[in-house]
Amino acid sequence: MTRRRERRFRTVSTALAALTALGTLAGVALTGAAPASGASPKAAAGPGTARTSAIAPGVTYGYFDIPTARGTARAHVLDVDLRDPRTGVGLLYPGAVAARAPVSALADGVGAVGGINGDFFNISETQHPGVEATGASVGPAVANGHALKGAVPNGQRFGPAMPPGVTTEAVLGVGYDRRARMDDLSLDGTIRTPDARLPLGGLNQYALPVGSVGAFTSDWGVVSRLRSTCGTDTSRGAPCSTDTHEVTVRGGRVVASADAPGTGPIARGSTVLVGREAGAQQLRKLSLGDRVRVSHRLVAADSRVPFSFALGGYPVLRDGAPLPGLDPTASAVRTAAGISDHGRRLLLLSLDGSPEYRGGLTVAEVADTLRGLGATDGFSLDGGGSSTLVAATSTLVARAPGADAVTVRNNPSGGAERPVPNGIGVFSRE
Template sequence: MGAAPAGGVEADGKTVTSRIAPGVQYWHFDIPASHGTTRAHVLDIDLNDPRTGVGLLYPGEVGARSAVSTLADGAGAVGGINGDFFNISEGQHPGVEATGAPVGPAVAQGRALKGAVPDGQRFGPAMPPGVTTQAVLGVGFDRRARLDSLRLEGEVRTPRTRLPLGGLNQYALPVGSVGAFTSDWGSTSRVRSTCGTDTNRGAPCSTDTHEVAVRGGRVVQSADTPGSGPVAAGTTVLVGREAGAQALRKLSIGDRVHEWHRLVAARSHVPFRFALGGFPVLRGGAPLPGLDSVTSAVRTAAGISADGRRLLLLSLDGSPEFRTGLTIAEVARTLKGLGAQEGFSLDGGGSSTLVSSATLVARAPGAEAVTVRNHPSGGAERPVANGIGVFSRG
């Protein structure tokens, strides 16, 4: 695996390379782009190396945020990068708390943390045609990185009916559905999950809501307004809106309820060990049609080699000298030039961070903490919902 940009990327001869850990290289280089020169920072990860792995960084709760460097240090990572787009503000819903929860699905250590919000409820730039919020990048138990989509399947069974599960630890539920909130959600208010519609994030919050808490297979609590506060381990809070609320309202304390859920991959034959959301920009070595070639910004992205054994984590520099950034189309071309066959866009702007042993972050050999390797465009690290951590046993 090379430690410098592959052929096809103009780096102006300014590539700087260092070894972070076994199987992990860090380098940065300059890219002459349509809006001016920008600087890219890259963690180059060899998944063939048994001492090296990647996993989900998150604050321990879906509805929470933290800086990438804090997440990386807390998990013992040697490097990391910010991840999915997230529910950052709620100006259209006065009095409603922004949850900080990510848009897409998330899997940590093989366990489903959350499902994808409806397409119309996402935050972030426009996705390519045909792409949905279910799109993920992840690594399977076979140690191969891949792109896929993860669909939530689940059901709520009561003595009277069976209801399809519409959400799992999500800041937005489909209209008319029932969603499940577990201890993974955290203490953030669940009210936001009943605001907006499947096609309009800013639509008013529903006036027809209900929630029940289920523990030991029985209803133990019921309320017309979604609540807040931690969900105890072994308890599931079911939140319904419209038709979903009407179904939950028929339940009484002590009624039997069984809820189950899983995330189902559209293409992967090997379960994901970790996965997070964003959207694809490169497939089979070709940029997806319809990528934005006009709007330039500081970006974060990931690239995967043809065999899934090499993972590139890329974050652009947000310092004034390089803040012109890249368009999404230029990100795809850059990843292809680095040797990637698959490419995936992650959150950008003030969220873009890369850190090493260590928002790209990385740890220098022998250092006790990671260092932010790029310059976040806001001048300091923005707390984010999740990220990709790089780990080494070396």
């Protein structure tokens, strides 16, 4: 550890000393809660002073301040004990991959007691005039054990630079063994036609690899599929392909064909195949009535236990050590998740975006903060900062005991929640 990193880690550790004394948010020290969004939160009594409250069995909410060279950052945390059989986590999403909603609405819609925003997403299309931004997330997504989507090519992602060696297939999730973990999820899929056996290049993705064929199902939503044929594997802003084709498969047979990707809902049980370049040329060989079989699944690189839920982002902490190459200079309002106790404890962290705390943390400081909270693994999610991509998406919500709805506990950058494609929901059976 370099001296600079060692000094920073000592600073963060000092800021977390009071939190540790309170049981690292796992206890029941009911000493107040942060004000709702829109209010002006009072500064804690001193650096590192924590405020915590139990909001459900096995779920504690708290906030604390972190002194930095740029000023004070305020962190809001949901501490989830996955050992408690009454507690669980799952994917929050608005019922379609290509759709967005505020975290509070997503949480209230499914009765969650808390949650944070999730993956980075396709927020704008200024480089492709006339092409609709889909709002779909970058990485893989799994809800209730069901694979919703695969990862876009690395060059097509939105968000800050990832650590060396990390790809868009990186996920954080919880398996059916109720243990949180990080892993990579790759798409394994096949298209069988009368004349060929083709690899499936994408599943409900806003960007497909050059020359591939991707599948879109009813999980996609109603947004146009045109964006999936824009850009390249290495350049998000490259022009859209001029060589495209799509076919609709229902009941194992081709029932429709078109030269350009379409829009509108996809009927349940139907699959729309979108091809670009070489993939388009393969789809043009199909005729109405031809038999086509499409199969797909998401395959974990390391986990033997299937994920009950998973979403994308990128790792910042692994086995207790920050990943090499984390940015130590650019600070922003950020959202992240930490894993401790061999996956039995999940920490959901979101920084405050009000003006007095907007200096935020660097990615390297986020990793140190998660480590100071006891996490051995840490994962960065979408946040708020200088870029328009993340200006107001850093959100943590929690429901007070006995309340009918969640309350935004941090102050999102810009003063209001931004609709997001997914998040992590915390559930409780009281």
